[in-house]
Structure formats: structure tokens, C-alpha cells
Amino acid sequence: MAEGYEHSEEKAHLEEKDHLEEMLDNFAKATELGIIAVNTYGEVFLASKDYYECTYCRQVQNTEAGKAHCRRTYKKACRQAFMWKEPYFFVCHAGLVMWAVPIYADGTEVGAVMCGQVLLWEPDHIFHQDAEKFCGSVEERAEMERNIKKLRVISADQCQSSANLLQVMMQYLSKTQNAIFMDQKNLLSWRDAMTTRIEERKKTLENEKFDWSVYLKREKRYLQYVRMADKDKIQNMLEMLFTDMEILCSYDKTLVKSALHDFMAVTARAIVEAGADSEVVMNGVKHYRQDMKHVENIEEMMELTYRMLNRWFDSIYLLGTDDHISVMKTVREYIEENYNRKITLDDICGHVFLSRSYLCTLFRQKTGGTINDYILRVRIEKSIELMRNRELSIKEIMRQCGFESQSYYTKTFRRLIGVNPGQYRNKFL
CATH class of the missing domain: 1.20.120 (Four Helix Bundle (Hemerythrin (Met), subunit A))
Known part of the structure; x- marks a missing residue:
């Protein structure tokens, strides 16, 4: 029952992603404007399937430095959009007009939709001169001139109208707690917390x-x-x-x-x-x-x-929608719950309702090893956990982890870890 729920939840997640991509795709086709969704770090996490990006931008982002500059620009635009809580219009580092529409998930700032890559006037000689800094050769300058000629020039009213439409779309999706936005919220929360803890820890450890x-x-x-x-x-x-x-x-x-x-x-x-x-x-x-x-x-x-x-x-x-991967998850959970007793292949096959030959073949295809190898690995890892308790002898640990022979346990431990159990306990714990 739980597996069926996981599959239906994952299916709904994928459907929401497809729906969001379709919305962005239709907007891009209707307006011929570049549109992407970025997180608070300025990194793209979603784009329409037929993402429209001008050739000028492609050339600017042709180097890692250019891509990094775009990320910084998007990151700054996100902050401004959150501050004003409405579309934020700006000129990017390459001289193009863009606008950022804030994205929220459950009241949390998760990023912004970036749209535009246009001009409000015909490019003048100053624009051409500034664009040359992205070129390293005569050929690149010639290509840049061709790409500048392809840039779209639209009115301020068109910019404002498209921004208003995007804001309505994002407000609607934020209220529906779109799964893609919620994923970004959870990922950013973990990432921000991790970065903060690392910086705090560095300060306390530098003198240790x-x-x-x-x-x-x-x-x-x-x-x-x-x-x-x-x-x-x-x-x-x-x-x-x-x-x-x-x-x-x-x-x-x-x-x-x-x-x-x-x-x-x-x-x-x-x-x-x-x-x-x-x-x-x-x-x-x-x-x-x-x-x-x-x-x-x-x-x-x-x-x-x-x-x-x-x-x-x-x-x-998370495991996705692959039924084979769900089987692998069930097998792994069964082994981890029963590692301390005798486990047979028939026990596992009966638990997942598959034949011996099919399950063994599937397991080898997915992991590159055998089921028995995995059982031994789990038992050895569990024994290492118990080694931290100095009151337990190696013999007691071995028995608690499903091994009946101490010589076999020692041989297996040495094969997988590289040293015998006693040496590992004294040297690494």
C-alpha cells in the first residue's frame, strides 16, 4: 500500500513539473521571450522544453566566466524582486533588459522567473563597444555583430504586460504549493543551513x-x-x-x-x-x-x-518511478531489518514476490554485486557500529550481526575492510 502511495505521489510530482514546463513553453512561444526559473543562488532549475534564448546571450555565456556573471546578476535580481514583492526590471551585465518575478513556496522565497533578453531601443555605438569585452578574437567580434542585429526591440508597455502576466502565473502556482517550488524550498533550506554550519565550524576549528x-x-x-x-x-x-x-x-x-x-x-x-x-x-x-x-x-x-x-x-x-528500483529498496530494507538472523534467498524472494533467478539478475544489474555480498556488507557495517561500545567483545558483536563463525567473520571483515576486526577497532575507533 505504501509503495502504491509513493508511486502515485511521484506520478503527481512529474505531472506538476510537466504542467509547469508547458506553461513556460507556451509563454515563450507566444511572446518569443527567453524565460527561465532560477533559485536564490541564481542557478537555473527549470526552463521551458523549447527554451528560447537569444544568440547574443549564448555567446556571452560561452565561457565559464560569462556563466558565473549571469548567475551573480540573477542572484542580485532575485533579492530585489523579493524586496519589492513585484516584478523587478533591470539591465543585465551584457546590456539587455530583463525582469525578475519572485517565486514563493509556502511563504518562503525560492527564486524568480527571469524573462526578457531584449532592448527598448536600437543598439547604439556604446552598446556595440561594451559588447566587445565578451569577444576575444576578430571572428568572435564579427559573430557578436551578427548576434546584436538579431536582438529584439520591444516597447516598455510590452515589457510591463508580460511581467504582469508572469506575476499572475507565479502567484497562482505559489498558492497551489507547486511540488517543483516546494522541492526548491526544501533544497535551499538544507543548503543554506549547511553553508552556515560549515562557516561557523571553520571559525571554531581553525585553531584546533x-x-x-x-x-x-x-x-x-x-x-x-x-x-x-x-x-x-x-x-x-x-x-x-x-x-x-x-x-x-x-x-x-x-x-x-x-x-x-x-x-x-x-x-x-x-x-x-x-x-x-x-x-x-x-x-x-x-x-x-x-x-x-x-x-x-x-x-x-x-x-x-x-x-x-x-x-x-x-x-x-526518493527512488523515482522505476518499479525495479522500488524492488531494490524493499530488498535493502528487508536485509537491514533482519541482518542479525539467518537470511536465505528464498526468504527475500518471498518478501518481494519474485523468482530467485529474476531477483538475482536484477540485483546484479542494479548494483554490480550479489545479494549475498550486500548481506555481508550490511552485517560488517553494523558490526563496526557496535565496536564503539567497548564493553562488547568481538565475539559478541559477531553474533549480534548474524555471523555464526568467528573465523568467517574475521575473513569477511578483512576482505571488505582491509584489516581484521581487532585492528580496525584499535586503529580507527
Whole structure:
């Protein structure tokens, strides 16, 4: 019953997103104006399917510096729109007229719709001169001149009317608690809180003595929580790890970027072991590395990493509409609830109403490993949790985690972790 509810809720979420995209699409087609939705950081989170963007803007945003400048412009426009609580008209850094219409979700500011990319008058020689700063060669200047000729010139009344229409649309959607806007509200709330906690923690830790060995112990604990899909503990650990990383790298951009690449690589493996689709995660790593090539600011590196991690964690916790992924979730939950007793493949198959061969094939396709591998991984991770209680012996811990043979437990622990249980307890806990 719960699964059916999750599926219907996710279906409704997708329908709302399609409906919102359709509204933006129709507005863009009717007005031939560029329109996007950005969050309070100036980052685009929604655009119409046939997003209309002028070629002039494309050329300006052809470099990472140009994109970053646009984000800063959008971020500032968001603040102004929230302050005035109505459409805010402005001239962007590239000289185009735009307007920002504020977006709210449950009374919380989540971003703005950006529209325009037009002129109110024919471009003069000053406009042409200013545009040259976005060009690095003769060919680029020639292309810029062609793109300037394509810019639309509209009246002030047309600007105001389109802004008024957008405001009515956003007010209606805000009152209906649109799921896309609510998602942005929740994501921004977590992101703002995380950023604040990291900055506060940096101030208190800068004078404390700690080294990479302390960091690596914390990272091991974080990966353990990832494999166990413990979302609350993961978020608490992220705050600690990112702060440690910045301080240990002495705030050096190159060192931080390298550390983040290593961090994402080990996180990716742990997330796959937790049940995420291996192909999706590996593709995510590839795109993450490509995006990081163009980021030089440490804050933006951290934000990019947060976004990637959120998408990965969603693949474990939110799970989407894929029936196969829902099966994976049910299997994982069953194992985590019964790891301390004997679990057979028949027990699991009976719980999810699937044949042995089908479930084994599906599990291997989705995780790259076997069900037995996952059971052993969960038991080992649970045993590590219990090791923090020094009153429990290794033998007692082993039995509480479903192992009957101490030699088999030790052999499995060494294979998965790299050292035997006693060494791990003394060295890392």
C-alpha cells in the first residue's frame, strides 16, 4: 500500500513539473521571450522544453566566466524582486533588459522567473563597444555583430504586460504549493543551513590541531553511513568533512578540488553498494569531473558537489518511478531489518514476490554485486557500529550481526575492510 502511495505521489510530482514546463513553453512561444526559473543562488532549475534564448546571450555565456556573471546578476535580481514583492526590471551585465518575478513556496522565497533578453531601443555605438569585452578574437567580434542585429526591440508597455502576466502565473502556482517550488524550498533550506554550519565550524576549528588521519577516520564513518543509507547521519558528516577538507588543504583551490574528486570517487562506490544504479552513478562521476574543470572558486566547488550528492542520494531515498528500483529498496530494507538472523534467498524472494533467478539478475544489474555480498556488507557495517561500545567483545558483536563463525567473520571483515576486526577497532575507533 505504501509503495502504491509513493508511486502515485511521484506520478503527481512529474505531472506538476510537466504542467509547469508547458506553461513556460507556451509563454515563450507566444511572446518569443527567453524565460527561465532560477533559485536564490541564481542557478537555473527549470526552463521551458523549447527554451528560447537569444544568440547574443549564448555567446556571452560561452565561457565559464560569462556563466558565473549571469548567475551573480540573477542572484542580485532575485533579492530585489523579493524586496519589492513585484516584478523587478533591470539591465543585465551584457546590456539587455530583463525582469525578475519572485517565486514563493509556502511563504518562503525560492527564486524568480527571469524573462526578457531584449532592448527598448536600437543598439547604439556604446552598446556595440561594451559588447566587445565578451569577444576575444576578430571572428568572435564579427559573430557578436551578427548576434546584436538579431536582438529584439520591444516597447516598455510590452515589457510591463508580460511581467504582469508572469506575476499572475507565479502567484497562482505559489498558492497551489507547486511540488517543483516546494522541492526548491526544501533544497535551499538544507543548503543554506549547511553553508552556515560549515562557516561557523571553520571559525571554531581553525585553531584546533587535527590532521589527515583524523579526517580519514571520519570519512570511513561517513562511507559506512552511505552504505547503510542513513540520511540524517550522512548530512551531519558532510558538514564536518567539508570543513575539515578546506582547513587541511589550507584553502588552496587546487588541493580542495583534488580532495573533492577523491571524495566523490569513494562516495560513488559506497552509493552503488547501498543500492543505487551503478551506471547512473558512474555517469554522474563523469559529468561531475567535466563540470569541475570550469570551477575555480572553492564555494562553487562545494555547491557543485552538494548538488551531485543530492542527486545520488535521491536515487537511494526518493527512488523515482522505476518499479525495479522500488524492488531494490524493499530488498535493502528487508536485509537491514533482519541482518542479525539467518537470511536465505528464498526468504527475500518471498518478501518481494519474485523468482530467485529474476531477483538475482536484477540485483546484479542494479548494483554490480550479489545479494549475498550486500548481506555481508550490511552485517560488517553494523558490526563496526557496535565496536564503539567497548564493553562488547568481538565475539559478541559477531553474533549480534548474524555471523555464526568467528573465523568467517574475521575473513569477511578483512576482505571488505582491509584489516581484521581487532585492528580496525584499535586503529580507527
